[in-house]
Amino acid sequence: MDIGVALPQMARGLNRDTVTAWCKGIDDGPYSSISAGERITFHNLEGITLCTAAAMLTERVRVFFNLAVAPWHAPAMLAKQLATIDVLSDGRVDIAVGVGGRQQDYDALGAPFDRRHSRLDSAVAELRRLWAGGVASDGNPIGPTPVQAGGPPILCSGMGPKSLKRAAQWADGISGFSLGGDADESSRQFRIAEQAWLDAGRTDRPRLTTGVFVSLGDEAEQTLKNFALQYLDVFGSNIARMVADSLTMHSEQRLRDTIDAMAAIGCDELILVPASADPAMLDLITAVVDA
Numbered sequence: 001m002d003i004g005v006a007l008p009q010m011a012r013g014l015n016r017d018t019v020t021a022w023c024k025g026i027d028d029g030p031y032s033s034i035s036a037g038e039r040i041t042f043h044n045l046e047g048i049t050l051c052t053a054a055a056m057l058t059e060r061v062r063v064f065f066n067l068a069v070a071p072w073h074a075p076a077m078l079a080k081q082l083a084t085i086d087v088l089s090d091g092r093v094d095i096a097v098g099v100g101g102r103q104q105d106y107d108a109l110g111a112p113f114d115r116r117h118s119r120l121d122s123a124v125a126e127l128r129r130l131w132a133g134g135v136a137s138d139g140n141p142i143g144p145t146p147v148q149a150g151g152p153p154i155l156c157s158g159m160g161p162k163s164l165k166r167a168a169q170w171a172d173g174i175s176g177f178s179l180g181g182d183a184d185e186s187s188r189q190f191r192i193a194e195q196a197w198l199d200a201g202r203t204d205r206p207r208l209t210t211g212v213f214v215s216l217g218d219e220a221e222q223t224l225k226n227f228a229l230q231y232l233d234v235f236g237s238n239i240a241r242m243v244a245d246s247l248t249m250h251s252e253q254r255l256r257d258t259i260d261a262m263a264a265i266g267c268d269e270l271i272l273v274p275a276s277a278d279p280a281m282l283d284l285i286t287a288v289v290d291a
Contacts, residue, residue: 001259001262001263001267001268001269001270002031002032002033002268002269002270003030003031003032003259003269003270003271003272003289004031004032004033004034004035004061004062004064004269004270004271004272005022005026005029005031005033005034005035005271005272005274005282005285006034006035006036006037006066006211006271006272006273006274007019007022007023007034007035007036007050007054008022008273008274008275008276008277008281009036009037009044009045009047009050010039010042010044010227010230010231010273011227011274011275011276011277012043012277013276013277013278014045014277018277018278018279019045019050019053019057020057021279021282022034022277022279022282023053023054023057023058024057024058025279025282025283025286026058026061026282027057027058027059027060027061029282029286029289029290030286030289030290031061031289032061032062032269033061033062033063033064033094033269033271034054034058034061034062034063034064035051035063035064035065035066035271036050036051036054036065036066037065037066037067037068038067038068038069038072038100038105039102039105040104040105040108040109041102041104041105041108041234042231042234047065047068048065048068048081048085051063051064051065051085051093052084052085052088055085055088055089055092055093056088058089058092061092062092062093062094063085063089063092063093063094064093064094064095064096064271065082065085065093065094065095065096066094066095066096066155066157066175066211066271067095067096067097067098067100067157067175068082068095068096068097068098069097069098069099069100069105070097070098070099070119070120070123070124070127071099071100071106071111071112071116071119071120071123072100072105072106072109072111073123075122075123075126075127075130076126076130076136076142078123078127079126079127079130079131079142079151080142080143080144082095082127082146082151082152083131083142083143083144083145083146083151084144086146086147086148086151086152087144087146087147089147090147091146091147091148093146093148093152094152094153094155095152095153095154095155096154096155096156096157096175096209097120097123097124097154097155097156097157098120098156098157098158098163099116099117099120099158102234104234117163117166120166121166121169121170124154124170124171125170127151127154128150128151128154128170130142131145131146131150131151132150132151133145153172153173153207154170154171154172155171155172155173155174155175155207155209156170156171156173156174156175157174157175157176157177158174159174159176159177159189161192161196164189164192164193164196165196165199165200167193167196168193168196168197168199168200168202168206169200171206172206172207173193173206173207173208173209173268174189174190174193174206174207174208174209175209175210175211175271176189176190176209176210176211177210177211177212178210178211178212179212179213179228179243179246179247180212180246180247180248180249181212181214181248181249181254181258181261181262183258183261183262183264183265186210186262186265186267187265187266189210190208190265190266190267193206193208194206207268207269208266208267208268208269209267209268209269209270209271210262210267210270210271211270211271211272211273212249212258212270212271212272212273213227213228213247213249213273213275214249214250214255214272214273214274214275214285215227215249215250215274215275215276215281216250216251216252216255216281216284216285216288217276217278217280217281217284220250220251221250223250223275223276224244224247224249224250224275225244225245225247226244226275227275227276228240228243228244228247228275229241229244232244252284252287252288255272255285255288256288256291258270259288259289272285
C-alpha cells in the first residue's frame with residue numbers, strides 16, 4: 001500500500017518556509033504523493049496554487065489535487081490549469097473530483113448548487129475531451145498538451161452508492177475519507193466501488209484511496225481536536241464537537257494499526273492529513289511509516 005501526505009493547508013501556519021519544508025520532507029520521505037484540495041470560505045491556502053507549488057518543489061512524488069470541486073470551475077480553464085501542473089511536474093499529476101459538501105462555498109463563488117452531480121459528470125467528459133486534443137468553441141485546442149497521454153488520472157471523491165455508480169462510468173478509482181481512520185467503514189466503501197465497476201461492465205479494478213486526519217507529538221490529542229473543531233464547524237458546533245471528541249489518530253501505535261488495517265482491506269493509497277502545519281509533525285509521521 002502506498003502512503004501519501006497532504007499539505008496541512010487546513011491548519012494555520014502555512015507560509016513560504018513551511019510549505020517548502022513540507023514539500024521537501026514529503027518528497028524525500030517514504031511517500032507516494034503530496035496533495036492539496038479546495039475550500040473557499042476558510043483560512044486555507046488555495047488548492048490549485050498549492051499543487052502548482054508542490055509540482056515545482058518536488059521531483060519524485062505524485063502531485064494529487066484532492067479534491068477539485070469541478071462544478072465550481074469552467075471546464076476549459078480547469079483543463080488548462082491541470083495540464084499546466086502536469087507539464088510543470090513532468091507528468092506526476094493525479095486528480096480527484098467531486099461536488100463538495102458545503103453550499104457556502106458555492107454561494108461565495110456565485111456558482112449554482114443545483115444539478116451539481118450532472119455538472120460533475122459533464123465536466124469530467126469535457127476535461128478528457130480537451131486533454132485528448134478536442135477544440136474549444138473557437139475551433140482551437142486548449143493547451144498545453146498534458147505530459148500524461150490523455151491527461152491525468154481522475155478519481156471520484158463521492159462515497160455513496162449513487163455517486164459511485166455514476167463514477168463507474170468515468171473514474172479511474174475513488175478517493176474517500178474516514179475521519180477516524182475506520183478500516184471497516186473504508187472497506188464497505190471499497191466493496192461498493194468494486195461492485196459498481198463490475199455492474200458497469202468494466203474489467204479494470206478501481207484504484208482505492210482513502211484519507212484520515214492525524215496528529216502526533218506533544219499535545220497531539222488536543223491538536224487533533226482543535227483542528228477538527230475548526231474544520232468541521234461549518235456543519236454546526238455540536239456536530240463538530242461530537243466528531244472531534246471521537247477522533248483517536250493521535251498516537252504512533254494508532255497510526256501503525258490504521259496503516260496495517262487499511263492495507264489488509266485492499267487500500268491502494270492511504271492519505272495522511274496532518275492536523276498541524278509544523279514540519280516537526282512530518283518527522284514524527286515519517287518515523288512511523290519508515291518503521
